[in-house]
Every structure is written in structure tokens, then in C-alpha cells.
Amino acid sequence: MDYITQGFKEAIKLLISLDKEVFKIVSLSILVSTSATVFASLISIPLGVYFGIKRFKGKRMFSRITYTMMSVPSVVVGLVVAIILSRRGPFGQFDLLYTKKAMIIAQTLLVMPLVFGLTYGLAKSRGDIIERVAFTLGANKFHTVTLIIRELKIDILVNIATAFSRAISEVGAVMIVGGNIKGYTRVITTTISMMNSMGDYPMAIALGLVLILISFVIHSIIYSYSQED
Amino acid sequence: MEITIENLERYYGDRRVLYIEKMEIEKGKITAITGPNGCGKTTLLNIIAGLDREFSGVIKYDGKYLNRETVDKMTIVFQKPYLFRRTVFENIEYPLRIRGINKVNRKPLVVDLAKGLEIENLMGKKAHLLSGGESQKVALARALVFKPELLLLDEPTSNIDPDAINTLEREILKFNKETECTVLIVTHNMEQAKRLGNRIIELSYN
Amino acid sequence: MKKIAVLLLSLLLIISMVACTPKTEEPVEPDVSKDVEETLDTPEVGEPTEPKKPIILSTTTSTQDSGLLDYLLPIFTEETGIEVKVIAVGTGKALQMGIDGEADVLLVHAKPDELQFVEDGHGTKRNDVMYNDFILVGPMDDPLNLKENYPGDILEGLKLMKENEFTFVSRGDDSGTHKKELGIWKEAGIEPAGAWYMDAGAGMGDVLKIANEKQGYTITDRATYLSMRDVLDLDIVTEGDENLLNQYGVIPVDPEKNDNINGEGALEFYNWMISDHGQDLIGGFGLEEYGQPLFFPNAN
Numbered sequence: 001m002d003y004i005t006q007g008f009k010e011a012i013k014l015l016i017s018l019d020k021e022v023f024k025i026v027s028l029s030i031l032v033s034t035s036a037t038v039f040a041s042l043i044s045i046p047l048g049v050y051f052g053i054k055r056f057k058g059k060r061m062f063s064r065i066t067y068t069m070m071s072v073p074s075v076v077v078g079l080v081v082a083i084i085l086s087r088r089g090p091f092g093q094f095d096l097l098y099t100k101k102a103m104i105i106a107q108t109l110l111v112m113p114l115v116f117g118l119t120y121g122l123a124k125s126r127g128d129i130i131e132r133v134a135f136t137l138g139a140n141k142f143h144t145v146t147l148i149i150r151e152l153k154i155d156i157l158v159n160i161a162t163a164f165s166r167a168i169s170e171v172g173a174v175m176i177v178g179g180n181i182k183g184y185t186r187v188i189t190t191t192i193s194m195m196n197s198m199g200d201y202p203m204a205i206a207l208g209l210v211l212i213l214i215s216f217v218i219h220s221i222i223y224s225y226s227q228e229d
Numbered sequence: 230m231e232i233t234i235e236n237l238e239r240y241y242g243d244r245r246v247l248y249i250e251k252m253e254i255e256k257g258k259i260t261a262i263t264g265p266n267g268c269g270k271t272t273l274l275n276i277i278a279g280l281d282r283e284f285s286g287v288i289k290y291d292g293k294y295l296n297r298e299t300v301d302k303m304t305i306v307f308q309k310p311y312l313f314r315r316t317v318f319e320n321i322e323y324p325l326r327i328r329g330i331n332k333v334n335r336k337p338l339v340v341d342l343a344k345g346l347e348i349e350n351l352m353g354k355k356a357h358l359l360s361g362g363e364s365q366k367v368a369l370a371r372a373l374v375f376k377p378e379l380l381l382l383d384e385p386t387s388n389i390d391p392d393a394i395n396t397l398e399r400e401i402l403k404f405n406k407e408t409e410c411t412v413l414i415v416t417h418n419m420e421q422a423k424r425l426g427n428r429i430i431e432l433s434y435n
Numbered sequence: 436m437k438k439i440a441v442l443l444l445s446l447l448l449i450i451s452m453v454a455c456t457p458k459t460e461e462p463v464e465p466d467v468s469k470d471v472e473e474t475l476d477t478p479e480v481g482e483p484t485e486p487k488k489p490i491i492l493s494t495t496t497s498t499q500d501s502g503l504l505d506y507l508l509p510i511f512t513e514e515t516g517i518e519v520k521v522i523a524v525g526t527g528k529a530l531q532m533g534i535d536g537e538a539d540v541l542l543v544h545a546k547p548d549e550l551q552f553v554e555d556g557h558g559t560k561r562n563d564v565m566y567n568d569f570i571l572v573g574p575m576d577d578p579l580n581l582k583e584n585y586p587g588d589i590l591e592g593l594k595l596m597k598e599n600e601f602t603f604v605s606r607g608d609d610s611g612t613h614k615k616e617l618g619i620w621k622e623a624g625i626e627p628a629g630a631w632y633m634d635a636g637a638g639m640g641d642v643l644k645i646a647n648e649k650q651g652y653t654i655t656d657r658a659t660y661l662s663m664r665d666v667l668d669l670d671i672v673t674e675g676d677e678n679l680l681n682q683y684g685v686i687p688v689d690p691e692k693n694d695n696i697n698g699e700g701a702l703e704f705y706n707w708m709i710s711d712h713g714q715d716l717i718g719g720f721g722l723e724e725y726g727q728p729l730f731f732p733n734a735n
Contacts, residue, residue, distance in 0.1 A: 003535075087648055087668070097648045132280055133311045137324045138301040138375065151314055179645045182607055182634030194636040197524050198609040199531035 003201060010202030011209060022203070026210050029187040032100060032174070033167035036107030037115075041160050044115035049145045052123025053131045066120055069113035078176030081106040085177065098179040103187070106173040111163040118159040122152055154226045161222050165215055230291055230302065230379040230411045231256040232277065237286035239272055247272045249286075252430070256291075257409040259401075261426030263419060268432045270415040271308075274383050277413065278305040290379070301328075303379035308387055310368030312356035317348065317367050320356045324375040342370040345400050362393030369397060373404055380404070382414040386421065398425060489518035490700035493538035495611050496638045497567075498683075499523035501658030501729055506720050511707055517700045525610035533557050536692035540701035542708075544611040544683045558686035562709050565717050565730040566682045569615060571673035572643070572660055573652035581652075581672040589654075589676040590623040600631040602651030604642050607634030611681070616654045619678050643667060656681065658721065658729040683730070685709065709734035 014022055051062070083089055085097040085105075096102045127148045134144040149156060171189035178185035180194055188207045195204035232254040239247040247269035254260050262270055275281040277288065279295050290299045304324075313320050318339060325335045343349040346366040351359065356367055365385060372380060382401070386394045402425065405412050416422050422429050498504050499521060508519045522529075522538065526545045532538040534557050542564065543549060553561045571592055573581065579601055585591040596603050605627070606613035620627045633651065635642045639659040646653040647667045660671070673679075687705050690698025707713045714732035721729035 086644075088666075095648070098645050129311050133307075135280065135300070136278055136303075136305045137327070137371065138304070139327050143327045147313070179641060180636040181604075181645065182636060183630075184633065186636060190636070194608055197528050199525075199528035200609065 007201035007205045011206035014202060014206040015209065019206075022206060022210070024183065025186055025188055025191050025207065026214075028100070028185075029168055029189070030214070032103045032187060033107060033164055035104045036111060036167050037160060037164040039104070039108045040112040040115050040163060044112050045119050045149060045156060046145055048116045048119025049123040049127060049148045050141070052120045053127040053144070053148065063120070063124070066113070066117045070117035072110070072113060073172065074110055074170040075172035075176065077110045078106055078173035081109065081173070081177050097177060098181060098185060100178075100185060102177040103174045103185060106177045107167045107170070110170065110173050111167050114166060115159060115163045118162065119156060122155050122159070123148055126152060126155075157225065158222055161218050164218060168214060169211060230299075232379070232411070232413075233287075233289045233292075235287045237273075237276070237284060237288065239269070239276065239281070239284045247276075247284075249273070254411060254413055255428065256411055257405075258427040259405050259412040259414065259425050261422035261429045262413065262415045262432055263417060263422050263429060264432035266417065270417075270432055271383055273432070274305065274381050274413065274415050278303065278381050280305075302377055303381065304372045304375075304377045305381035305383065306365075306368050306372050306385050308384040310364050312359070312364055312367055312371075314355065314357050316352065317343075317354050317356050317359070318352040320367055321370045321374055323371060328375060338374055339370070342374055345403065346370050347396055362389040365389055365397065366393065369400065373400075376408055376410070378410055380410050380412045382412065382416075384416055385414070386416075386418075394421075401425065487515070487517045488697045488700055489520055490539040490697045490704055491520045491522060491537070492540050492542060492704070493522050493524065493529040493532040494542040495526050495529060495544060496523045497544070497610075497612060497656050497659060498542060500638065500640055501656070501662065501721075503658070503717070503720055503730060507713075507716060510716060511704065511713075515703055515707065517703060519704070525608050526614065527609035530557075533686065533688045536688065536696060539688055539697045540704050541686045541688065542683060543686070544681050545614050546682050546684060548614070549684045549686060553686060557689055557692075559689055560705075561684045561686045562705070563733055563735060564683045564685050564708050565714075565732045565734070566680050567656055567658060567730045568674065569612070569654050569679040569681055570657050570660060570671050571652060571654055571679075572646070572667075572669040573672045574650045575668055575670050577670065577672055579652075582670070586673060587675045589619055589673050589678050592673050593620060593623045593625060596631075596652060597625050597627070600629060602631050602633065602646075602649050603627070604633045604635055604646040604649065604651050604653040606639065606642050607636045608638070610638075612639060612654070612656060615681055619654065622678055643669065654679075661721075661725045661729070682733075 056062075081102065082097060085091050085094070085102055087095075087097070096105070130148050130151050131144055134147050139147060169189060171193055174185070174187055175190045175193065178187065178190065180186050180190040188211050192204045192207050192211075195201065195207075232252075234249050234252040234254075237247065237249040237252075238245060246267075262273070264270055272281065276284050279300055288295065290303075293299070313323065321339045321342065322335045325338060340349065343352060346369065348363060348366050348370065351363060351367070356364070359367065369385065380401075386397055389397075398421070401412065401414075404410060412425075414422070414425060492504075494504070500523075504521055504523075508521070512518055522532065524532070526543045526548070529538070529541055529543050530545075530548060530552055533541050533552060541549075541552075541558070549558075549561050552558050571581065571589055573579070577583075579592070579595050579599060581592045581595065585595075595601075605616060617627075633645070633649070635645050637645070639655055640663060642653055643655055643660065643663055644667075645651075647669055650668075652672070657674075660667075660669075685705050685708050687698065687701035688696055690696045690701070708717075714734055717730050717732045718728055721727065
């Protein structure tokens with residue numbers, strides 16, 4: 001049991017001393033997951049709203065597939081991206097595997113269905129009334145979609161935060177396409193996984209605490225923002 | 230805008246909720262539609278507004294079927310208005326903004342309407358925090374700001390105070406007179422129908 | 436629709452419970468009926484084996500990844516009636532599991548650490564089991580011309596690597612292989628650091644894939660390389676240097692640590708591994724598939 005308390009003590013020490021390696025790992029995690037969340041949101045939010053309010057045949061089936069895609073396992077995404085980006089794969093000539101870019105690509109693909117599904121569900125249940133008003137005021141499709149995004153921005157922000165949490169806490173995809181290379185592609189989750197298999201707990205615990213802290217901060221910001229409005 | 234309706238039918242499942250053999254809404258006039266609850270007044274309005282397409286029969290606007298151009302020239306004010314989560318000013322200017330009218334030209338149009346409806350003191354307030362009467366005034370201003378040729382009103386004054394009703398009715402009449410906009414108002418209040426309507430149509434159960 | 440969904444979900448739940456329950460119970464109290472069944476299934480074993488407690492073997496990823504354990508352990512189980520649960524981790528973690536009393540027996544390769552482990556009283560004894568050899572692999576076109584100039588001298592090869600700051604991928608995971616690699620750098624008198632020296636913090640298979648993608652060099656065990664040769668554009672450039680030999684040891688964990696440790700089973704595994712029979716089996720592994728042994732038995 002000693003090594004647990006010992007681990008916590010050393011973890012706190014690492015955090016207080018702003019250990020350079022910890023800092024580097026944490027900032028890379030934030031960079032990768034933020035980029036992925038931004039890209040995924042830019043693509044998925046307008047599409048989610050568009051399909052959410054659109055009436056079309058087979059929408060029930062479409063909803064079901066969408067909601068299934070939301071929980072696609074990260075290792076599967078990682079595997080697919082690794083196969084595509086590897087030197088023998090279709091995009092092999094770009095030398096992307098085991099780079100930050102590959103990690104961003106994988107996480108973008110991972111959270112895109114999540115953002116899409118959440119936005120889609122939101123627009124489906126609450127976009128209708130806004131769409132009606134927009135229509136009667138002469139808005140076209142583009143105006144309608146942007147209006148709905150603005151009107152539902154708080155809920156959409158919560159969805160974005162959810163996507164970011166998923167991205168920053170997943171380990172499967174970044175491990176496979178990033179390779180956990182020190183100083184290049186090592187992020188919080190891959191380090192924790194590695195430190196555990198090395199039996200080196202303090203660093204793992206320290207990074208675990210940072211991960212929880214990031215989650216807490218993000219959700220506090222969102223919460224206070226939604227209170228303000 | 231002139232509207233002609235022929236053999237209009239709307240079903241909810243097996244139940245026919247609306248049937249109109251023939252109806253003409255005269256251009257430039259105010260037509261009031263009254264009738265008991267559930268006689269299809271609101272359904273009719275939604276169909277004319279283009280929000281409900283699940284009907285059979287023919288509706289023509291100035292002799293033509295509904296198209297994009299027609300949609301741009303008409304609007305509807307609902308019984309319970311939905312205002313955007315923005316300021317009153319931004320709500321009212323929205324139709325002008327999406328029509329590409331620049332900021333400098335938007336302002337006087339908005340201010341003018343706001344004065345008439347006695348809401349110029351609310352311009353900076355968040356619209357979704359207003360009272361019922363205030364909300365309805367903002368909704369009307371937002372509907373009138375782009376000078377529609379057809380104005381559809383669905384019980385616009387239910388549940389609001391008499392002062393606000395007076396103001397709203399006055400502005401509707403004024404707008405109709407100044408722009409020769411065709412107005413179609415659905416109301417269960419016969420007095421209001423008489424006050425506003427050049428013509429009253431009573432809809433009955435089908 | 437909802438009803439069907441609920442039904443499906445509960446079905447899934449039941450299946451997963453049925454599937455999981457016996458597994459979780461197994462290590463605690465071996466199910467007698469199951470063992471009887473097993474004995475019936477394998478009537479060719481002469482003497483009926485008594486139900487025995489399974490052992491937990493903590494070992495390095497290299498023994499697992501090379502397929503050695505998949506080859507050896509079924510034979511061991513058949514002959515002794517002891518089931519082996521393998522936990523394949525880095526040597527650092529494997530030793531830590533021994534210290535924490537979470538494993539019964541260790542099969543690792545970091546001799547100095549192993550000797551220290553026994554000296555500290557965590558293990559009862561240690562014996563050499565086998566060695567394998569490491570190789571330096573690199574891009575097919577061998578940009579540093581190591582194959583031509585230093586086919587059997589790893590130290591010179593590494594010096595050239597450092598001089599040219601050519602990409603080298605390291606395990607960086609505190610595993611036996613990583614320690615071995617660091618030892619060789621030390622022997623060569625080089626402190627490996629810089630952008631060219633990539634610390635992967637991953638298993639051997641992943642490191643080979645990274646070296647392949649980055650077209651760099653890496654030190655790998657022969658077994659893992661051979662098993663992945665077909666999917667890699669990497670070639671052996673240096674081999675045979677005595678610095679590249681890698682000794683494995685077997686250590687039974689001190690059974691006094693806690694009541695859960697299966698000391699008897701661990702001892703049986705220890706003896707089996709260093710017996711002539713066990714040694715022969717080890718030496719024969721890989722002959723068929725690669726035409727060369729992957730591990731060389733050398734118990735004394």
C-alpha cells in the first residue's frame with residue numbers, strides 16, 4: 001500500500017515543481033485534442049443542424065445509424081487511420097504516421113460522429129420552432145442553419161466540451177497513430193498507460209490528476225457561461 | 230398580395246380538420262377569420278404561410294403557386310412568438326440583415342417601427358426576457374420591418390394587456406393603410422375582428 | 436421498438452454475465468468439476484493429475500510476442516496439470532509485480548536487476564534459462580552503410596549513428612530490451628539524446644513499426660523482427676556482437692510475501708524450465724518456421 005501514498009506524494013511534487021516533461025505532455029494533449037475538436041466541430045455542427053431539421057425519407061434509420069456511430073471505439077478509428085497513413089497505405093507518401101498531424105486526424109475522425117450526433121439530436125428536438133420562424137422571415141437554408149447554431153449555442157458548447165473530453169481522455173487512437181514517442185507524440189493518456197506498464201506510478205498519477213483538472217475546468221467554464229445567459 | 234383558395238383539404242390521419250371549397254383574400258385589405266376552437270383557423274394560416282405542405286387543393290398567390298419569391302414577401306406572427314436569444318434591436322433587424330441590407334440603412338427602419346410600437350426603450354434588452362405584451366410587439370415589429378406584402382396574424386393579442394392590444398391594433402391598421410399590405414388575421418374575438426377587418430370570414434366545423 | 440431494444444440489452448447482459456462469471460471465480464477456488472472434465476478430455480496423460488492451483492507468470496512482452504509462451508505453456512500445463520496465467524509487461528513492471536507479491540514466478544531479462552531482486556529477498560533463487568540475441572535493423576538502403584562497414588560491431592555502428600544524428604528509435608519503456616539497449620550505448624561511451632533519438636515508450640512491435648515509418652534504425656530482439664519481417668521495410672544490419680546477447684532468468688517469488696502466492700506451482704515451473712526436457716523444447720522453438728532457433732537454452 002505504501003507505493004500508493006508514495007506515488008501521490010511524488011505526483012504532487014511533480015505538479016508543483018512544474019516539471020518540464022509533464023508540462024510538455026500536457027500541452028501536447030491540449031493542442032491535439034483542441035485542434036481535433038475544432039476541426040470536428042466546424043464540419044459536424046453545421047451538418048448536424050442541417051440534417052436535424054431536414055425532413056427526408058429514412059430519417060429514423062439515419063438517426064439510429066448516427067447514434068451508433070457516436071460510440072465508435074477509439075482503437076478502431078486508430079487502426080483505420082494507421083492503415084491509411086502507413087507507408088504502405090494509400091496516403092503513405094505523406095509520412096504522416098507517428099506524427100502530431102496523424103493524432104489530430106484520428107481524433108478528429110473520432111469525435112466528428114459524436115459532435116454530429118449530439119448536434120443532430122439537439123436540432124431535431126429544438127430546431128423545429130426556430131426553423132419555422134426563420135422560414136417565415138425569409139431565411140434561406142444557410143441563414144436557418146447559422147441562426148439555429150446561434151440560438152442553441154449554449155447546448156452546442158456543452159456538446160463541444162463533451163467531444164473535447166472524449167478526445168483528451170481517449171488512449172486507443174493516439175497510441176496507435178502517435179506511437180507515444182517522447183517529445184513528439186507523447187500525450188497524457190499514452191504516458192499514463194506506458195507508466196503503468198513500467199510500474200512508474202508518480203508520473204501516471206500526476207498526469208491523471210491533470211486530466212481530471214482539465215475536465216473540471218472545462219465544465220466549470222461552460223457551467224458559468226450557461227448561468228450567465 | 231391576393232390569395233385564392235380552391236378545394237383545400239387537410240387531414241390528420243383519417244380526420245379531416247379543414248375543408249374550404251373556395252375562398253378569396255382580397256389584395257390590400259384586412260380579412261379577419263373567426264370561428265370556434267378547432268375549426269382549422271390556425272391550420273389554414275400555417276398552410277397559407279407555407280409551413281404546412283401536407284394538404285390537397287390549390288392555393289395561389291397573385292395567381293401563382295407558392296415559390297421562393299412569395300415566401301420572401303410574406304410573414305406570420307404566431308400566438309406565442311419565438312424571439313431570438315439576442316437583443317430586441319437584433320431581433321427586429323434580422324429580416325433586413327438576411328436580405329443583405331447594410332447596417333446604416335437598417336437602423337432607421339428598426340427605430341421607426343419601435344417608436345410606433347412604443348418599445349424604443351427596450352432596444353438593448355435581451356428579447357427572451359420580455360413580458361408577453363412586449364414580446365408580441367417585438368414579434369410584430371420584426372414581421373413588419375421588411376415591408377411584407379402579406380401579413381398573417383395568428384391570435385396575436387391573446388393573453389396580453391389592453392394597452393398593448395390597442396397599440397398592436399393601431400400599428401396593424403396603420404401599416405395596412407401605408408403599405409397596402411394584405412392582412413389576414415385569425416382571432417376568436419369577434420370585437421377585434423370587427424375593429425380590424427374590412428371583411429370577416431367565419432369558419433365552421435367540417 | 437423500445438421493447439425489443441430492452442430485450443436485446445437484457446439478453447446481452449445475461450450473456451456477458453454467464454460468460455464472465457466462471458472466469459472470475461477460477462483463480463480463487465479452482466472448480467473441481469471442471470478439472471475432472473479436463474482429465475477426461477486428456478486420457479493419454481498416464482497418471483491422472485490432481486487439481487492444482489494455477490500460477491501467475493509475470494514476464495516480458497518479448498517472450499509473449501515471439502510466440503514462445505504459446506508454444507511452451509500448453510505443454511507444461513499438460514504435463515504438470517498447472518495452468519499458467521501470463522501477464523506480459525516490461526521487465527521493470529514484472530519485477531515490481533514480484534516485489535508487490537502479485538506474481539508467483541518471473542521470467543525476465545535484466546540480469547543485474549534480477550540478482551538484486553533475489554538479494555533483496557523478493558525471490559528465493561534465480562537460474563539462467565536461455566538467451567536470445569538482439570540485432571540492429573535499419574532501412575533497406577542502409578544510409579549509414581553499417582552492413583558493409585560494421586556488420587558485427589554494434590559499438591562502431593552506434594558511434595556513427597550519433598555522429599550523423601541519424602534517426603534511432605528506442606523502446607524507452609524501461610523494459611529489459613530498453614535496458615539492454617541503454618547498456619550498449621553506455622558501452623559505446625555515448626549519451627543518446629537529441630531529436631534524432633526517439634523515445635517511443637512502446638513495445639517491440641510498435642517500435643519496429645515506428646522505425647519502419649520513420650525509416651530509422653532500432654535494436655530489436657531477433658524473434659520479434661523475424662515474426663514481423665514481412666510487413667517491414669527493414670533489414671538486419673548488425674548481428675553477432677557479444678554485446679547483443681540477452682540472458683533470460685527465471686525466479687520464483689518469495690512465497691512468504693502473502694498467502695495467495697502459489698510457491699509450489701512456481702517451483703515446479705522453475706524446475707521444468709531448467710530441466711533437460713524444458714531446455715530441449717526451448718531450443719526447438721522457431722526452427723520450423725524461421726529455420727533458426729530464436730532462443731538458445733543455457734541453464735546450468
